[in-house]
Amino acid sequence: MAETPSNDAVENEAASAEPAAPVTGIEAELSGMPTHARRLLKVRVPLRVTLASQRKSVQEIIELGPGSIVKFDKTCDQPLELMVGNRPLAQGEVVKVGDKFGLRISGLIKL
DSSP states (O other), X not given: OOOOOOHHHHHHHHHHHSOOOXXXXXXXXXXXXXXXXXXXXXXXXXXXXXXXXXXXXXXXXXXOOTTOOOOOSSOTTSOEEEEEXXXXXXXXXXXXXXXXXXXXXXXXXXX
């Protein structure tokens, strides 16, 4: 009957096969956090970027049709707000990423 290697032997072989890369930056900070705190970082929250908004009466909405133009007070060069939940977090500008749109963050909003 063949002997199976002990756990210590397997761990030593794995450690000698690949040298561990030094943990730096955000990974170093995260590894120092308690497990329950690291789990909180995996909670998914809704992000929203609104180009512009306004309130209209139901009558005005019913009157909208193909070709209708809805004008907003916001100009195209004003920054957009990135909302997390219902709170503003950052401001930025629209960028094209491939064939999609994104938001380049230019500043954070202090709460």
